[in-house]
Amino acid sequence: MTDMKEKDQLIRIQKLITKEKILQYANASGDFNPIHINNDFAKKSQFGQIIAHGMMIAASISEMMTENFKHDWIESGKLKMKFKSPVFHNEKIIASGEITKIKNSETKREIINSVFVKKESGEIVISGTASVIQNK
Amino acid sequence: MTDRYSNLKTGTEISKEFFVIDKDQVNDYLKALDDSSEDKLLNLYTQFIPPMCIAALSLRGVIIKLKIPGGTIHTAQEIEFKNSAIVGEGLYCKANLILNSIRVDWRFLTIQMNVTDQNEKPIMLGKSSIMLPHYYND
Numbered sequence: 612m613t614d615m616k617e618k619d620q621l622i623r624i625q626k627l628i629t630k631e632k633i634l635q636y637a638n639a640s641g642d643f644n645p646i647h648i649n650n651d652f653a654k655k656s657q658f659g660q661i662i663a664h665g666m667m668i669a670a671s672i673s674e675m676m677t678e679n680f681k682h683d684w685i686e687s688g689k690l691k692m693k694f695k696s697p698v699f700h701n702e703k704i705i706a707s708g709e710i711t712k713i714k715n716s717e718t719k720r721e722i723i724n725s726v727f728v729k730k731e732s733g734e735i736v737i738s739g740t741a742s743v744i745q746n747k
Numbered sequence: 748m749t750d751r752y753s754n755l756k757t758g759t760e761i762s763k764e765f766f767v768i769d770k771d772q773v774n775d776y777l778k779a780l781d782d783s784s785e786d787k788l789l790n791l792y793t794q795f796i797p798p799m800c801i802a803a804l805s806l807r808g809v810i811i812k813l814k815i816p817g818g819t820i821h822t823a824q825e826i827e828f829k830n831s832a833i834v835g836e837g838l839y840c841k842a843n844l845i846l847n848s849i850r851v852d853w854r855f856l857t858i859q860m861n862v863t864d865q866n867e868k869p870i871m872l873g874k875s876s877i878m879l880p881h882y883y884n885d
Contacts, residue, residue, distance in 0.1 A: 626781060635779035639772070639800075641807035645817040652817055665821035666803045670780050673799040677784045682791070685798045688828045694821055 621708035621724060624675040628663050630700040636667040662697035668736055669694075671706035672726050676741055679708075680722070683743045692726070692739025703731045708741065720745050752813075752847070752854055752879065761842040761858055762812040768796050768804060769835050776800045795831045801871050802826050805840040805860045809875065812842075813856075816879060822855075823876040829869035837865045845874070853878040 637648050642664055645652035653661040669692060676684040698704055708726040721744050728737040773792055777784075784791060802824075809815075832838060839862065846857035860873040 632779055632781070635775070639775040639779045640803040642803070642810060644810075644815065644819060646819075649817075656818055665824070666799065666806065667780065669824060670782065670797075670799045670803075673797070674780070674782050674784055677791070677797075682795075682831070685791075685795055685828055685831045688798060689826070691825045693823045 615710055615713065615722060617710050617713055619710045621675055621679045621710070621726075624671050624678065624706040626671055626704050626706075628668070628698050628700060628702050628704060630661065633661065633663050633667065633700060636664055640664065640666065642666070658697050658699075660699055662699060665694045665737075668698050668704060668728055671704060671728055672708075672737065672739070672741060675706040675708060675726070676724075676743065680743045680745075683745050687744040688741065689743075690726075690739060690741045692737050692741075694737055695735050698730070698736055704728050704736060705731070711740075715747075718747055720747060752856070755844050755847050755856070757845055757847060759844045761844055762808045763839070763841045764808045765837060765839050766804060766808070767835060767837050768800060768832075772804075773797065773800060773834055776803070792834070794834060796834055796836075798826070798828045798831075798871065801832060801838065801862060802860075802873055805842070805862055805871070805873060806875055808840055809842045809858050809860070813858075815877070819877050819879045821875065821877050823874075825872075825874040827872040829871060830864075832862075832864060832870045838870060839863050839865070846876075849881055852881045854881050 706728045708724040711725050712723040714721040723742040726741045842860045845859045848855045855878050857876045862871040
């Protein structure tokens with residue numbers, strides 16, 4: 612992104628969360644909490660069915676930040692988020708963000724964004740702030 | 748470290764581990780997420796570990812050491828990436844408990860993680876908040 616300014620929208624990321632992907636994520640991350648992978652266990656939980664890992668959903672924010680800020684994200688990114696509601700299999704999620712503030716110093720600028728992951732229905736799954744520092 | 752969550756004091760070291768994230772692990776991680784960043788960004792992640800992959804695998808050590816029960820819910824997360832990490836590079840993750848409290852039927856734990864490379868260069872700082880069923884191993 613060039614000539615970024617406050618209130619600019621970040622390029623969004625959309626995903627379809629499937630059981631297969633949740634299982635793949637469990638294997639890749641080593642998080643085998645049965646609420647993510649065991650139908651019988653999940654049915655008895657407060658959610659009534661398998662839910663995706665919070666960090667799996669949060670990764671869509673990181674992907675969005677990488678898409679928008681490239682290497683600056685992996686070198687200087689900060690993310691603070693709350694997991695608001697679960698994501699079930701076969702639900703689509705959309706990671707979005709907006710630049711809320713740009714702080715300039717002589718040699719650097721910090722770009723602060725409000726970030727969200729929402730379901731297609733608009734229900735908020737994750738809300739938070741993400742920022743990067745860029746050299747001028 | 749005690750197995751009883753009620754006995755865990757703030758400041759307790761939960762885990763201290765060394766791990767290597769290799770190319771296969773990065774590929775598995777990106778595949779699970781359908782993350783297309785690598786294609787879009789000229790193979791960024793053939794060289795560097797995706798930052799959230801570091802966060803997820805750091806959390807894995809905590810999950811194992813704390814014997815986190817099924818039904819535990821991740822409520823909040825803070826992450827600060829300090830430097831990029833190279834694929835195949837050895838990383839150290841030290842995790843400490845910074846909050847242990849009870850509200851109604853749930854125990855709330857907050858764990859701080861500090862990831863460095865083998866030269867002690869900071870890679871990532873993280874803070875994970877989880878809630879566990881209060882009746883479990885208390």
